[in-house]
Each structure stands twice: as C-alpha cells, then as structure tokens.
Amino acid sequence: EPEVTQTPSHQVTQMGQEVILRCVPISNHLYFYWYRQILGQKVEFLVSFYNNEISEKSEIFDDQFSVERPDGSNFTLKIRSTKLEDSAMYFCASIFRSSYNSPLHFGNGTRLTVT
Amino acid sequence: DQQVKQNSPSLSVQEGRISILNCDYTNSMFDYFLWYKKYPAEGPTFLISISSIKDKNEDGRFTVFLNKSAKHLSLHIVPSQPGDSAVYFCAASADNRGSTLGRLYFGRGTQLTVWP
Numbered sequence: 126e127p128e129v130t131q132t133p134s135h136q137v138t139q140m141g142q143e144v145i146l147r148c149v150p151i152s153n154h155l156y157f158y159w160y161r162q163i164l165g166q167k168v169e170f171l172v173s174f175y176n177n178e179i180s181e182k183s184e185i186f187d188d189q190f191s192v193e194r195p196d197g198s199n200f201t202l203k204i205r206s207t208k209l210e211d212s213a214m215y216f217c218a219s220i221f222r223s224s225y226n227s228p229l230h231f232g233n234g235t236r237l238t239v240t
Numbered sequence: 241d242q243q244v245k246q247n248s249p250s251l252s253v254q255e256g257r258i259s260i261l262n263c264d265y266t267n268s269m270f271d272y273f274l275w276y277k278k279y280p281a282e283g284p285t286f287l288i289s290i291s292s293i294k295d296k297n298e299d300g301r302f303t304v305f306l307n308k309s310a311k312h313l314s315l316h317i318v319p320s321q322p323g324d325s326a327v328y329f330c331a332a333s334a335d336n337r338g339s340t341l342g343r344l345y346f347g348r349g350t351q352l353t354v355w356p
Contacts, residue, residue, distance in 0.1 A: 129283070160344075167244075168284065168329065168346040181343055216283050228274055229344065231283030 127151040129232035131217050137238045138207055146202045146235045148217030157200045158218040158229065159192065161185075168216070174200065207239045243267045244332050246347035255356050259317040263330030263347055266311065270332040274344065275304060275315045278327045287328075288315070320354045327351050 130149040138144045150157050159171040173180040174192055191203045200219075204211055214236050218229040245264045253259045261275075271292040276284035290297040290304045290313070297304050303316045317324055331344040 131283075167348050168331075168344075170343045170345070173343065183343075218283075228286040228289060229284075231276075231285070233281065233283045 127230075129217055129219055129230050131215075131232035131235050133235060134233065135236045135238070137240065140209055140239055141206050144204050144207055144237065146204075146215050146217075146237070148200045148202070148232055149198050150200055150217065150219035151221075151230055152198070154219035154221050154230070156180075156220045156222070157192075157194070159202045160216045160218060160231075161213040162216070162234075163210075163213040171202070171215075204237075207237075209239050212237055212239045243270075244330055244345045244347040246330055246350050248350050249348070250351040250353070252353045252355065253320045255322055255354055256319045259315075259320045259324065259352055259354065261315040261317075261328050261330075261350050261352065263313050263315075264311055265313075265332050265345075267332070267334065267345070268311070269334040270345075272333045273304070273306060273313050274331045274333075275302075276329040276331060276346075277324075278329060278349070284329055317352075320352075322354045322356060324354050325352055 129151055132147045136144055157174045160168050161171055162168045170183050172182040172186045172192055189205045193201050214234040216234045217232045220229055243266050274289040275287040277287050278284045288299050288302045288304050290306050295306050301317055306313045327349040329349045330347040333344050
C-alpha cells in the first residue's frame, strides 16, 4: 500500500537555526498537510496546501513557517529560526481529493528537537 | 483549545472483551468524526469515520456511535485483541462550505492496552 514518507525521522537543531522537514506524499494525492504533536499534547493542525498554495493555516503557522512543493513529489515544511517550543513530532499527511470519503494518510513523522 | 476531549487517558481490557473508547466535543459545527490509531514511532492510521447524518457506522470489529444531542461519540472494539493495543485518537472536522477537508481537531488520545 502506498505510504507517505517523511525524512529525517529525527532532527536535532540549535535554537535559531533553520530546519527543513521533508515529505513525499502518496503519488496521486492532491492535498497536503502538516500537523504537529508536542510531547504529551494533542495533534494540532498547522497548514493545508493545494494547487501550489496554502488553503488554510492555523494560528500556530506564523511567519517563521513556510511550506513548499518544489517538484512533483516533495512537500517541505521550513522553520526559519527555530525556538525551543518548536520541539515536537511533525506529521505530513495527504489525501487524493477533498471529500469525506478520503481520510488523511499520515507519514510516520519527524521528531524535531531544538536545543 | 478543548473542542475535542478524550477524558480517559488509558483503558485496560482483557482479550476477547469489548473496548469502549469515548470522545466528547463542544463545537456544534463539527459534522464529520474519525478515529485514528497510533502505534509508537508511527503516524496516526485511519480506523473508522462517521458523518453527522448517521448515528452508527460499523466496520468489522469496530463500530462508532454518534450521539449528536450529547455531542458524544464512542468507539467499540469487539472482540478486543492484543494487537489493538495502541493510542486511539478521536478527531472531528467542520464542513467549511466545501473547502478542503483536512483541518482535523484531535483529542489527546486514549492508550488502550489489551491483555491476554
């Protein structure tokens, strides 16, 4: 079964550094998402992306965050200047189409540790 | 943000018995509800969903019940198996006039342990 692939599985970075988290969504999917889960807290929506633009973003997704689909397969999340509170599991997800019959397919996540 | 609540952080059930996981929500605009299962070091995996026009949806050993008046849903697993041991997340979504489904609001999850 096709999978959403995320790399790296674990990223350690120093506060203030830029980090790029990478995702390869399922190949025929058209809608892409980033979620995150801070340890012990809920899974939270960050952003949705369709047709090369952001569809919706949460209040968490401020100017320090950006997303890009640089080619036909990758979907990236960039954090420009990481803060300690950015430490979390970041999950990429995708769906083929926007309908209630298309539940999100999540990747296994990237654990980001900001020191 | 407490729009979706799972008040039981953990549940322990004997193999073969029924597991009942509960979820409450506060936003009356939610009209689609999902359950995801998560194993350690993996992403959430979709399990079962229900639209607000229904009150029950069944898929094999898994049944989700929705009580809209109480803003409550539950997931029943019967019979429970040791392989069902995982964290179960309840999630909800509101139809934004046909805009992208994808902004899900998650509960904190319930750790289910099924023992032999």
